[in-house]
Amino acid sequence: MKHTSRDIRTANRYEVLRHIIAESPTSRQELASVTGLSLATVATLVGELLELRMITEVGFEDSAGGRPRGLVAVHASGGTLIGVDIAETYVHVELFDLALNVLARTEEDLRPGEHRPEQVVGHVAAAVDSVAARAGAAGGRVLGVGVSVPGQVDRDTGIAEYAPNWDWHDVPLLDLLSEHIAHPLHLDNPLRACAVAEQWFGAARGRGDTVVVNLGTGVGAGLALGGGLHRGVSNSAGEWGHTTLVLDGRPCHCGNRGCVETYVGAPGIMLNLREACPDSPLLRPDDQTATIEALARGVADGDPVAVRVVRDTARYIGAGVANLVNLLNPELVVLSSWVARRLGGPLLEEVREAVRLHALARPFAATEIVLSPIPSDPVCLGAATFALEGTLRSVGQRNGVRPGRTASGAR
Amino acid sequence: MKHTSRDIRTANRYEVLRHIIAESPTSRQELASVTGLSLATVATLVGELLELRMITEVGFEDSAGGRPRGLVAVHASGGTLIGVDIAETYVHVELFDLALNVLARTEEDLRPGEHRPEQVVGHVAAAVDSVAARAGAAGGRVLGVGVSVPGQVDRDTGIAEYAPNWDWHDVPLLDLLSEHIAHPLHLDNPLRACAVAEQWFGAARGRGDTVVVNLGTGVGAGLALGGGLHRGVSNSAGEWGHTTLVLDGRPCHCGNRGCVETYVGAPGIMLNLREACPDSPLLRPDDQTATIEALARGVADGDPVAVRVVRDTARYIGAGVANLVNLLNPELVVLSSWVARRLGGPLLEEVREAVRLHALARPFAATEIVLSPIPSDPVCLGAATFALEGTLRSVGQRNGVRPGRTASGAR
Numbered sequence: 001m002k003h004t005s006r007d008i009r010t011a012n013r014y015e016v017l018r019h020i021i022a023e024s025p026t027s028r029q030e031l032a033s034v035t036g037l038s039l040a041t042v043a044t045l046v047g048e049l050l051e052l053r054m055i056t057e058v059g060f061e062d063s064a065g066g067r068p069r070g071l072v073a074v075h076a077s078g079g080t081l082i083g084v085d086i087a088e089t090y091v092h093v094e095l096f097d098l099a100l101n102v103l104a105r106t107e108e109d110l111r112p113g114e115h116r117p118e119q120v121v122g123h124v125a126a127a128v129d130s131v132a133a134r135a136g137a138a139g140g141r142v143l144g145v146g147v148s149v150p151g152q153v154d155r156d157t158g159i160a161e162y163a164p165n166w167d168w169h170d171v172p173l174l175d176l177l178s179e180h181i182a183h184p185l186h187l188d189n190p191l192r193a194c195a196v197a198e199q200w201f202g203a204a205r206g207r208g209d210t211v212v213v214n215l216g217t218g219v220g221a222g223l224a225l226g227g228g229l230h231r232g233v234s235n236s237a238g239e240w241g242h243t244t245l246v247l248d249g250r251p252c253h254c255g256n257r258g259c260v261e262t263y264v265g266a267p268g269i270m271l272n273l274r275e276a277c278p279d280s281p282l283l284r285p286d287d288q289t290a291t292i293e294a295l296a297r298g299v300a301d302g303d304p305v306a307v308r309v310v311r312d313t314a315r316y317i318g319a320g321v322a323n324l325v326n327l328l329n330p331e332l333v334v335l336s337s338w339v340a341r342r343l344g345g346p347l348l349e350e351v352r353e354a355v356r357l358h359a360l361a362r363p364f365a366a367t368e369i370v371l372s373p374i375p376s377d378p379v380c381l382g383a384a385t386f387a388l389e390g391t392l393r394s395v396g397q398r399n400g401v402r403p404g405r406t407a408s409g410a411r
Numbered sequence: 412m413k414h415t416s417r418d419i420r421t422a423n424r425y426e427v428l429r430h431i432i433a434e435s436p437t438s439r440q441e442l443a444s445v446t447g448l449s450l451a452t453v454a455t456l457v458g459e460l461l462e463l464r465m466i467t468e469v470g471f472e473d474s475a476g477g478r479p480r481g482l483v484a485v486h487a488s489g490g491t492l493i494g495v496d497i498a499e500t501y502v503h504v505e506l507f508d509l510a511l512n513v514l515a516r517t518e519e520d521l522r523p524g525e526h527r528p529e530q531v532v533g534h535v536a537a538a539v540d541s542v543a544a545r546a547g548a549a550g551g552r553v554l555g556v557g558v559s560v561p562g563q564v565d566r567d568t569g570i571a572e573y574a575p576n577w578d579w580h581d582v583p584l585l586d587l588l589s590e591h592i593a594h595p596l597h598l599d600n601p602l603r604a605c606a607v608a609e610q611w612f613g614a615a616r617g618r619g620d621t622v623v624v625n626l627g628t629g630v631g632a633g634l635a636l637g638g639g640l641h642r643g644v645s646n647s648a649g650e651w652g653h654t655t656l657v658l659d660g661r662p663c664h665c666g667n668r669g670c671v672e673t674y675v676g677a678p679g680i681m682l683n684l685r686e687a688c689p690d691s692p693l694l695r696p697d698d699q700t701a702t703i704e705a706l707a708r709g710v711a712d713g714d715p716v717a718v719r720v721v722r723d724t725a726r727y728i729g730a731g732v733a734n735l736v737n738l739l740n741p742e743l744v745v746l747s748s749w750v751a752r753r754l755g756g757p758l759l760e761e762v763r764e765a766v767r768l769h770a771l772a773r774p775f776a777a778t779e780i781v782l783s784p785i786p787s788d789p790v791c792l793g794a795a796t797f798a799l800e801g802t803l804r805s806v807g808q809r810n811g812v813r814p815g816r817t818a819s820g821a822r
């Protein structure tokens with residue numbers, strides 16, 4: 001049975017806090033109106049959030065002829081959250097207040113080859129220590145630390161099951177981290193971090209079924225369906241990057257051929273460039289970031305090779321996104337992560353046109369395709385949001401089960 | 412807000428009746444145990460179903476030392492349901508009792524070219540009249556008629572928006588049918604009919620996220636995610652048949668190239684056969700059914716061309732199913748519809764092997780792939796189930812909103 005009353009209460013708690021963060025101050029009456037919940041239910045949920053000090057009473061507003069209505073607002077300084085983005089070449093760590101404003105940020109570069117679990121954990125621990133010290137200065141207790149790591153993860157056991165770029169297999173990442181970090185830890189991957197960031201703070205807020213397409217070194221799709229994240233039976237849903245687009249096409253490190261990722265991940269785009277113009281000065285061998293930036297500048301300058309490569313790439317992305325549109329019929333598709341941000345508007349226009357050519361007319365007409373509006377690292381924001389959700393999930397479990405994982409590693 | 416208390420009550424009502432149909436007689440205590448609902452909630456839902464005469468009290472069982480427990484069972488003769496499967500070449504109509512046993516069946520062939528809406532409606536009306544007369548003889552009131560039609564449908568307005576094989580656009584099918592049929596009507600398409608049939612009566616009963624892959628003239632995937640059907644923003648989710656598997660591959664009637672359907676729909680399989688052996692005696696031009704049957708017999712007899720064509724076809728199906736496995740990470744994939752049934756076990760084995768080659772190892776290991784165990788037409792069964800669900804949805808709306816559509820066409 002999927003729909004336990006505890007699941008529903010947790011989903012409603014998320015929804016109420018999401019609205020308060022989006023629109024502070026607000027009244028219980030307004031919350032009831034936007035969420036469709038009864039006033040009594042809203043009052044109970046608001047009471048829980050007040051008790052957690054995640055929101056505060058901030059006065060009253062007049063209601064036409066009736067009693068003045070109590071107003072609540074997010075209690076930004078009621079606690080802090082930490083989001084960790086472990087990527088192929090860097091670790092980003094950000095400290096947030098409860099309104100999810102960035103208070104502090106630390107970046108650690110990973111040198112090529114520096115990807116043994118102990119090395120990565122050392123960088124994460126140092127960076128978390130650094131920003132957590134700033135939390136202490138700001139007077140805010142750290143409610144939790146969300147950690148995003150690429151690949152397939154088991155969020156219940158805290159194990160990084162498979163990270164293809166590093167050949168990690170079953171790394172007990174949260175146990176390793178808990179030897180250094182004394183706050184509740186929450187593990188997930190960047191696909192779901194970006195999706196939850198869009199749901200809470202980005203383009204998907206208040207919208208229906210949404211697919212968040214991550215375009216970075218690797219690519220994938222976070223699936224926000226039916227009001228929550230679709231995770232699948234073993235928490236690995238969203239591997240759009242490893243769906244076949246060109247049967248018997250380019251070899252992929254996953255062992256398959258013709259995967260979407262081999263054409264539209266940053267290394268795939270470099271290959272598209274090499275195929276279009278082997279000697280292009282836009283190509284910076286061994287530097288994905290510089291190549292994508294050179295392509296973006298080339299498009300802005302009207303360089304025909306850059307324009308052609310972005311169009312070729314958009315055609316692959318568009319055919320792959322059309323598959324998502326035909327299969328899932330989403331209301332919204334969001335292009336996220338660093339390749340989408342750097343190639344921006346020109347890429348978006350080409351992708352929309354390519355999706356139109358490949359998708360069925362009616363689902364295409366029902367789908368809006370946009371760039372992520374989140375200005376900071378969406379993975380850090382989403383990871384911190386997992387920590388926020390973990391705190392909200394723990395309400396009502398406080399006399400017994402401990403929320404999240406703690407330094408002891410116990411559950 | 413997605414999770415209204417009415418949605419939850421309806422989902423719980425489905426769940427309780429599903430268990431009673433699966434396991435009659437049963438007690439409220441056992442229902443509470445298998446569904447995870449409270450005994451009080453189960454008692455309320457059982458009361459509603461008793462009042463609807465969909466179940467009956469059938470006695471008591473001893474409980475160890477306690478009070479004897481009241482037993483309930485599905486009231487098979489408490490009403491009847493009609494399921495209509497409108498396909499490219501035929502109309503099947505079946506009459507069911509409330510335990511979803513088939514009481515009567517009528518088939519009408521559609522001649523080539525006989526697909527104007529009025530012609531099709533005439534066949535459906537005649538067939539429904541014929542089986543409804545049997546319902547009267549059996550003393551069972553008809554609670555509703557579920558109608559499945561290929562393509563994209565708007566179940567709220569009863570409009571067949573787009574049926575590619577017939578070039579139907581925005582046909583007001585339920586309004587046309589309601590001029591002949593005086594029972595509540597419910598419209599949907601065969602992808603969702605097969606999926607709901609598996610959820611209630613087939614391989615997906617009691618299982619988690621399931622993809623029901625329909626292999627017929629057209630192909631598609633019904634998505635049973637999160638305990639319900641994933642329909643998408645405009646009720647067109649599941650168009651797996653029109654996802655690109657071979658970029659720039661075979662032309663498809665949808666306007667795209669390289670769609671899954673062009674390789675694994677019955678006409679696509681005929682093309683696979685023609686490519687493998689242009690003069691094969693297995694090929695029956697203009698007769699899909701005969702060709703697929705000849706292939707099935709050929710495989711059974713060890714005919715090398717038949718074996719090769721089924722293997723080629725399974726490779727395409729497997730790559731397409733691997734895309735579903737990687738993207739959705741389902742617990743279960745069910746191969747359904749007439750091509751899957753006819754090619755059976757040998758096809759299943761080849762598909763499993765092809766999925767293994769194309770999918771990521773972990774989601775593949777988490778997914779079971781089976782043939783549909785439903786012995787009759789799953790589309791009729793699923794369509795009748797939509798009528799059953801419509802009846803259950805209407806509980807509590809009886810003082811006001813009318814359930815489903817009626818002969819007047821009013822809503």
Ligand SMILES: [Zn+2]
Nearest residue numbers: 242252254259
């Ligand atoms: Zn791959």
Ligand SMILES: [Zn+2]
Nearest residue numbers: 653663665670
């Ligand atoms: Zn197509």
